[in-house]
Amino acid sequence: MxxxxxxxxxxxxxxxxxxxxxxxxxxxxxxxxxxxxxxxxxxxxxxxxxxxxxxxxxxxxxxxxxxxxxxxxxxxxxxxxxxxxxxxxxxxTPVIRIFTDYGFAAFWLMPRVADFRRLHPQVEVHVVASQGIEEGVEEIADAAILFGKREDFREEVHLLIPERVVPVCSPGFLARFGPFTDAAALAKAPLLHLDTVGKPRWLTWTSWLAAYGLAREAAQGDLGLNTYGFVIQAALAEQGIALGWLGLIDAHLASGTLVAVGPEIAREDCGYWLISNPSASGAIQALTDWLLAQRRENRHTGPPGG
Incomplete structure (x- = not known):
């Protein structure tokens, strides 16, 4: 039995x-x-x-x-x-999940989120980063900071960082390969590319050079990397010229570890947008207010050389 x-x-x-x-x-x-x-x-x-x-x-x-x-x-x-x-x-302990991409998480959010945690020690913050945020993630996230055009998102969004891009490299790379007097000179140098799947949402070397009437695809000597953090690390290691997003690389420009070597292109309708859940709790609303305050502070100080 x-x-x-x-x-x-x-x-x-x-x-x-x-x-x-x-x-x-x-x-x-x-x-x-x-x-x-x-x-x-x-x-x-x-x-x-x-x-x-x-x-x-x-x-x-x-x-x-x-x-x-x-x-x-x-x-x-x-x-x-x-x-x-x-x-x-x-x-x-209230828990907030913020969805964003690797570049924004590493260069903008993580250096600042410690300040929010000091102001709100009772709130636990989880940063979930991905190079390709799935469509519709803003519907399930507590908060999301996503890159795109204004038309890509619903009504309740706030622009944190508009897209402003300038070519950058290390001082050592500039000394070896420069000077770069114009966009045509940049096109002849080794370039660092951020690999993307599908149609890019941000400026690429192809679209940046096209703005100056130049056509160039990836060439021998170029380097493709799958996260923006790797792109910047390669630039610091004197591997080539990267497209630098103002608002993300400001600390490197201020310290001189990276230098601007070309003109800026700005697209005010593109950038990083803050999206918060409509049914936000008090903790999420506190985070949203804090992020918007950071945006106002950025606009007041401006990026180096901006």
Missing amino acids: PYRNLDVGWLRIFDAVGRLGSLTRAADELGLSQPAVSYQIRRIEEQLGVSLFRRQHRGSTLSEAGETLYRAVHSGVERIDEAAREIRQKAR
Whole structure:
């Protein structure tokens, strides 16, 4: 005949007796009477058909069968308590998920989000970055900061950073390959490309050069990379010239680790847009207000050389 599963309501009682080695001490810890604890242990032993403890004058020690059961029960109780603590912690701590791309996360958001956390220590912030944000993510995210044109998004959006792009390279690269007197000179140098899937949402070297009447595809000596962070790292390592988005690379321009080597192209209808969930909680609204304040601060100070 099939075995009957044990009633698991006794888990914590058995764990306490096995851990403390005493029915009386277990009863005190659990707020029960000693007879109630003793009765529960006898019920478990009856279900299993074995003795789980060796009763002694100064307490109880686990039998071999008791040791086997205790290892499983104690592990289970610890995991249950840990899960309960995690659930309670999450219930007390508001969690906000911000979706954006790698470049914005690395160069703009992460250097600033620590300030928000200091102002709102009770809020837990999760930054979810992807090079290709799936369509419709703004419908499920607490907040999203996405690149595109104004027409790509619904009504409730705020422009954080308009697209302003300038060619940049390291001072060492400029000394070796420069000077670059015009766009045609840039087209002859090794270029760093941000690889994209599908139609690019931002300016590429192809579209930047086309604005000056030049046609050029990727050539020998160029380097393609799949995240903007890698593009900037390659520029810092003197691997070529990158397109620099003002608002993202301002710290490098200010420190001189990157220098502008060409004219700026601006597209005011394109850039990074802040999208917040219409049913925003107080924590999400606080984040939205803080991000907009950061935008106003950026406009006041302006990028280096801007």
